Each structure stands twice: as structure tokens, then as C-alpha cells.
Amino acid sequence: MxxxxxxxxxxxxxxxxxxxxxxxxxxxxxxxxxxxxxxxxxxRRLPRPIDRDTLRAVLQEGEATFAVRSKPGADDATPASQNDVTILIIKLLIVTGLRISELTNVRVRDVSPDGSQILVNGKGSKERIVFVPNRELQEEFQRYCQLRSEHGSIGAPLFFNTVGRRLRAATFRKRLRALSKRLGIEPHLTPHRFRHSAATLLIEEGIDIRMVQALLGHASLRTTEIYVRVSNHALRRALERVNILDVLSV
Structure with a gap:
């Protein structure tokens, strides 16, 4: 019943x-x-993206951790902690819209030398290239990839767990649950909610829907169209750009 x-x-x-x-x-x-x-x-269920304030709180958590590890005398060659890696993956999910299974299957050789592109093997074994547009994130990603290539082969998984094996999507979900609990985030964070957030943010900022479709690896544009909804944020930004009373007074 x-x-x-x-x-x-x-x-x-x-x-x-x-x-x-x-x-x-x-x-x-x-x-x-x-x-x-x-x-x-x-x-048909509407996607549940993560609101911007929550995203900011998560990213600030990463900045706080980085500040502690960047005290004078710290060794830049020290391998990133698991928390650092978790925040790095979150940033990549936000800017690329990747499925967590796609990202955890990436190998060291799949990332360009400057950290700006990732070759992804998506659904149906279809390959596509996603871009890392933020320069600061590119540099952080490049440093991480360089450390991985120095401590393993280029064919090795890019992200690994505490015992040195490929990071599983289920393990990352557990990390997000722990992070959600620590920050008091409800409902808890999930990898797919970051994917929803990536698509929603891009459309709200005016990126063409077909470009978002290519980024997400959707076979059908109809799948991407679910993100084309008028949000309060987008509506407010649009109204601020156009003063209707000024238009009428011309």
C-alpha cells in the first residue's frame, strides 16, 4: 500500500x-x-540541484582545510589528504557535470598535461572531452595529476582510496554523507546532485542548452531540457538587467 x-x-x-x-x-x-x-x-521528477549557499559552504570547507595544510614549512610534494581529494572531486563535479562513475574511472593518462581537459568514457562506451575552465582549479588539478604520475603509472586510476585501489563511487558517496553531517547539510549531498547543480548553474548563466547537452553527455536534448526552468535566481538576475519602467519611459 x-x-x-x-x-x-x-x-x-x-x-x-x-x-x-x-x-x-x-x-x-x-x-x-x-x-x-x-x-x-x-x-518525471525534477532534478534537485544544490543551492548556491550550500555550494559555497562546501567550497569554503575545502579552503579552510587547504589553509591549515599550507602553513609555512609545509612540503608541497606531500600527497593530498583524502579530504583534499574529496574537495577536489567536488569541484570537478561542479564545473564538469560528470557522473561520479565517469570521474572515478578516469586514469592519469586521460587528463591533459595542463589539467584543462579530461577524456571521459561515458554511457554506452562513448568518449567525450570535458573541460576544466577555472584557472585556479586547473592548477590544483594539474598538481594532483603530477603527483599521481610520479607515484604510479599513467595507466593507473586517477583517484584511489585509502588502500591504494581505485576509488569506488559508493566510497565517495559515504564521504559526502560524512561531509554533509559535519556541515549540517540536509538533504545530504550526493554526486548526482552536483551534476544537477552543474547543469542548472550553466543554464542560469546563459550557456546554450546544446552545449550543456554535450558537456553532460546526454544522447537526447529532451533529457537536458529538464534543467530549463525559471529559477528565482535566474529570474531576479534577468529583472535586474532590464528595468521595465525605464523601458516604458523612453
Whole structure:
């Protein structure tokens, strides 16, 4: 009772699969779903991007950590801490809109020498190039990649966990939950919410939707169109640029 449409559809698919398997094992037991067509209408959910104030709080957490590690006498060659890496990944998710699985599968050789481009293997094994536009982030990313290349092969994973293996998406999600709890962020941060934020911010700042589609690796423009919504932030910026009373007085 009270199950969501997606849950109902998943349960129906499970039942259909079971009865199809049973019929395949014993033809005397036909599937009750053989001549039944059940369609479950699943409402399209709007993305839940992270608001700008929360994004600022997360990035400031990274700046505070960096300030502690940058005291006089600190060794620049010291490998980045796990918290540093978490914040770096968050920054990359915000500016590139990558899926966390795409980013955790990146290898050292997939990043350009200056840290401005990443070769990504996306859904359906489709390759695309994403850009890191912020100069300060490029330099931070370049330093990290240089350390990784010095401590491993260029074919090694770019991001790794505490035991030196490729960082798994599930592990990064746990890190975000811990960060959310530490900063009192609710609902908690998720990698996909950063992807939603990247798309929403770009569209709010006037980037063409087809460029956003290419960045996100969407096969269909219809998937990207969900981000084309009038937000309070975008509306306020637009109204501030155009003074209607001044236009009428001309």
C-alpha cells in the first residue's frame, strides 16, 4: 500500500521475470502475464540541484582545510589528504557535470598535461572531452595529476582510496554523507546532485542548452531540457538587467 510508481513497476518486472522463468522450465505453467499489458505512469521528477549557499559552504570547507595544510614549512610534494581529494572531486563535479562513475574511472593518462581537459568514457562506451575552465582549479588539478604520475603509472586510476585501489563511487558517496553531517547539510549531498547543480548553474548563466547537452553527455536534448526552468535566481538576475519602467519611459 502506498508504493511509489517506480516501486510498483520494479515489482511487476520482477514478477514477469519469475513467471517467464517458470514457464521456460515447465511449459505446463504458463505465465499469467503472457496476455496482460500493464502500464505504470511514472511522473518525471525534477532534478534537485544544490543551492548556491550550500555550494559555497562546501567550497569554503575545502579552503579552510587547504589553509591549515599550507602553513609555512609545509612540503608541497606531500600527497593530498583524502579530504583534499574529496574537495577536489567536488569541484570537478561542479564545473564538469560528470557522473561520479565517469570521474572515478578516469586514469592519469586521460587528463591533459595542463589539467584543462579530461577524456571521459561515458554511457554506452562513448568518449567525450570535458573541460576544466577555472584557472585556479586547473592548477590544483594539474598538481594532483603530477603527483599521481610520479607515484604510479599513467595507466593507473586517477583517484584511489585509502588502500591504494581505485576509488569506488559508493566510497565517495559515504564521504559526502560524512561531509554533509559535519556541515549540517540536509538533504545530504550526493554526486548526482552536483551534476544537477552543474547543469542548472550553466543554464542560469546563459550557456546554450546544446552545449550543456554535450558537456553532460546526454544522447537526447529532451533529457537536458529538464534543467530549463525559471529559477528565482535566474529570474531576479534577468529583472535586474532590464528595468521595465525605464523601458516604458523612453
Amino acid at each position: 502506498g508504493a511509489k510508481p517506480a516501486t510498483i513497476e520494479r515489482r511487476l518486472m520482477t514478477l514477469k521475470s519469475y513467471f517467464a522463468w517458470r514457464e521456460d522450465r515447465n511449459s505446463a505453467l504458463p505465465s499469467p502475464f503472457a496476455d496482460v499489458r500493464i502500464s505504470v505512469r511514472i511522473p
